[in-house]
Amino acid sequence: MIRYLRLFIAFARFGLATEMAFRANFLVKLLVEVLWLGILLVFYWKLFENTSSIGGWGRSEYFFFVGCHYTLTGIVETFFLTNCVEFAELVRSGDLDTYLLKPIDEQFLVSCRWIDWSTLPNIAQGTLIMTIALRVMGWIFDPVRFVLFVVLFVCGCALAYSFLLILSSMAVWLVRNQNVMEMWWLFTTLMRYPRAIYEGPWARPFGLFFTFVVPVLIVVNVPADTLIRALQPWFIAWTMIAAALMLVVSRRFFRRALQSYRSASS
Amino acid sequence: MWRTLRKYVNIFRVSLIERTAYRGDFLLGTILRFFPVITTILLWTAVFKGAGQSRIAGFSEQRMIAYLLLIHISRMFSSMPGLSAGIAHDIRDGTLKKYLLQPLDMIGYLLSYRAAHKVAYITTSAGPYAGLFLFCSGYFVGLWPDALTLLAYIASLLLAFLIGFYFEAAMGMAGFWFLEVTSLLWVVNTVNYFVSGQMFPLDLLGPPWDTLLKWLPFQYLAYFPAVVFLREVQGRALVEGLLLELAWTVVLILLSRWLFARGLRRYSAYGG
Structure with missing residues (x-):
């Protein structure tokens, strides 16, 4: 564990040094x-x-939602997006071999190697929007909701x-x-808006599918709902279960993918 | 006759095999591409439901959604992915020489290349888009334009292609003066997305912003063709709009030509 933490810090320092070499960029x-x-x-x-x-969702509630979404995508972009985009390229070029030979967990190496420092401020900006929105709506601090929010937010990140x-x-x-980046952008448009807009004869089943089968709609909705709107115990439980489930499923999926990797053209 | 035909049948066959070699990828991409369309429709439906008024910025719910769908058609003509970056790249690594050494005009070559690319793209994506517009045909009831409007619409789209091309080309020429332009392009693309009306009709911004943005060339990349189709601009305003579009096309053609000529004087053809 300590080894992984030290490696992660080394990756982060390396990333920052690289970025600082091209400061204007x-x-x-x-x-x-x-x-x-x-x-x-x-x-908006x-x-x-x-x-x-x-x-x-009223104005300040909606802006809270936007802030929540912005923070969450900021975290995903900073820590994982570039790495996952890179992964597709490594597979195509066959350079993934080098990674597989390293004495370390492949998933960790593939998904945490690079930290994109330029999107790090997004996390702060998103948090700022959430804070302002809470101020404007006169939100009263509630420790239970706050803790739940933090836990669910982490679940949301795990799902994403x-x-x-x-x-x-x-x-x-x-x-x-x-381009994985583009695919990801297209896919995540689903979690950009409140779940309640999925209303109508065809949109309702569509929304339910992406809540319970491919649980992407709950990623931002449930944490945001929990902090400023009604507590929905079933949804909270489902988000936690879904996060744990998806982490396992995605790891399995990743391993299966590695088994099928043919190391072509290296 | 038969031999010529066989040649093209073979080209078709090879292209089809090439296309279907990545069918899984292609299918996934096509499905995902519909997600933003769906969420946009749902978002605006929800906005109108909460509005308590039937019109926002002069658009009814039906026309607003029709507008946002028509943006896709505008962008089909005006988007030029990678054009600026490609030109800047050719300048930087010296491959620009290949245009200079041949009896070939670079801008002319790129223009015909892009035109062919667009024709291929529009034909192949006609299927999915036809499906989309059929699925959303409810938003177009009673909006089908008359022959004259349709003619103006086609003219505005063709000019949109030219404006898109020459704007991107002029941006790429910045590569003669700056070593790295990708970051500049990010900024321009981000702003462009907003000022060309891809997010919402420019009228929503209200005065003085909408008036200002309607004087700029960017509106022609997305906003203008869509409102022509919807007959939001008619008569005199339509003629003026098209004339301004033509004027911007000429300005951008001259600008990119001028930048190219100026740039070549600085160009030292290293590398390549």
């Missing part, structure tokens, strides 16, 4: 992230100038990580994985 990346957040906020602000609620790992492991069979 790093600053521009930060600027793009801030710009993007600004655009999102203007968009404009929406709420015209509507009082989206799927039952599992999906990402499965998506990039598919590269072994699909070979020419279209």
